[in-house]
Amino acid sequence: MGYKTKKRILTVLATLLMVILAVFTLSPFYFMFLSSLKPGTEMLRYGLSFTFDPQISSFKNYEALNTYREGIYWDWYKSSLILMVLQTLIGLFLGSLVGYGLAMYDFKGKNIVITIVLLLMMVPFEILLLPLYQMLIKAKMINSYFGVILPYLVPPFMIFFFRQYCLSLPREMMEAAYMDGCSDFGIFFRIMVPNMIPAYGAMTILSCMNCWNNLLWPLIVLSNDRKFTIPIGMATTITPYGNAYDVLMPGAVMAVVPIVIIYLFAQKTFIAGLTSGAVKG
Numbered sequence: 001m002g003y004k005t006k007k008r009i010l011t012v013l014a015t016l017l018m019v020i021l022a023v024f025t026l027s028p029f030y031f032m033f034l035s036s037l038k039p040g041t042e043m044l045r046y047g048l049s050f051t052f053d054p055q056i057s058s059f060k061n062y063e064a065l066n067t068y069r070e071g072i073y074w075d076w077y078k079s080s081l082i083l084m085v086l087q088t089l090i091g092l093f094l095g096s097l098v099g100y101g102l103a104m105y106d107f108k109g110k111n112i113v114i115t116i117v118l119l120l121m122m123v124p125f126e127i128l129l130l131p132l133y134q135m136l137i138k139a140k141m142i143n144s145y146f147g148v149i150l151p152y153l154v155p156p157f158m159i160f161f162f163r164q165y166c167l168s169l170p171r172e173m174m175e176a177a178y179m180d181g182c183s184d185f186g187i188f189f190r191i192m193v194p195n196m197i198p199a200y201g202a203m204t205i206l207s208c209m210n211c212w213n214n215l216l217w218p219l220i221v222l223s224n225d226r227k228f229t230i231p232i233g234m235a236t237t238i239t240p241y242g243n244a245y246d247v248l249m250p251g252a253v254m255a256v257v258p259i260v261i262i263y264l265f266a267q268k269t270f271i272a273g274l275t276s277g278a279v280k281g
Helices: 003-036 040-046 060-067 072-104 110-122 125-139 145-152 156-167 172-179 184-195 197-213 216-221 230-235 245-276
Strands: none
Touching: 003 245, 040 245, 060 072, 060 245, 072 110, 072 145, 072 156, 072 184, 072 197, 072 230, 072 245, 110 156, 125 145, 125 216, 145 197, 145 216, 156 197, 172 184, 184 197, 197 245, 216 230, 230 245
C-alpha cells in the first residue's frame, strides 16, 4: 500500500470521525429545537423524543415568550446582553493592557506579579464568594450590574493569555516606534492592538461564553427578578408546582443565538489566537 493511499484512508477516517462527533454534538440542539415547537404537555407525556410531528409542532411557544410574566424573558435577555458586553469589553481592554505590560516591559517585582496572576488562576471562585459578597455589601453594589462584573474586570486568564501572545511579537516594533517618538500608550493602541486581533478574537468568544453562562455569582448579587440573567431566569421556570416547558425550550433556543453569532464572526481569529498564543512561553 502506497503512501498516497494510506494518506487518503487516514483522511477519510478522520473526516468520518469528525462527522460522528459533530452529530453527537449537534443532537442536543436538534432535540431542543424540536421540543421548542411542541406543546409543553408533550414533554411530560412522552419525554425525550427526536421525532418531528407537523400536526402538533408550531412556533406558538415563541409567542409565549412575550406573554410569560409580562414579557420578563426579554428583561433577562437584556440583562445578559448588558453584562456580557460590559464584562467582555472592560476585561479585554484591561487584560490586554496588563498582559502587554508584563510581556514587553521589565520592572522591579515583575516576576512577583506574574506569580500572583498564576496563583489567582488556580484559586476556585467559590472560595472568594463570601469576601466578595461582603465587599459588595459595604460598597452598596448589591443588585447592580457593576456588582456582577466587578470580580471579572481584570481576569487572570486573560492577563496570562495576552502576555503569552505578546511574547511572540517582536520587540523591534516597539524600538522602532520609540525612535519615531511614539509614546507608550501610542505604541499599545497603534501598533500592539492591531497585532493582537487574533488574541482579542479568542478571548472575546471565551469571555462571552463565560459571562452568558454564569449562574452562581449573578444569582448571589441580583435580587430583582427583572434584572435576572437568562440562566437564573430559566431556572425559575422549573418549580415544584409545575414546569413551564412552553417557555423553557424556546427560551433555551433563543439563548444560544448570540453565542452562535459571535462565534461565526470571530471563529477565524479564535483559532488563530489560540494557536499563536502558545508559540512562545
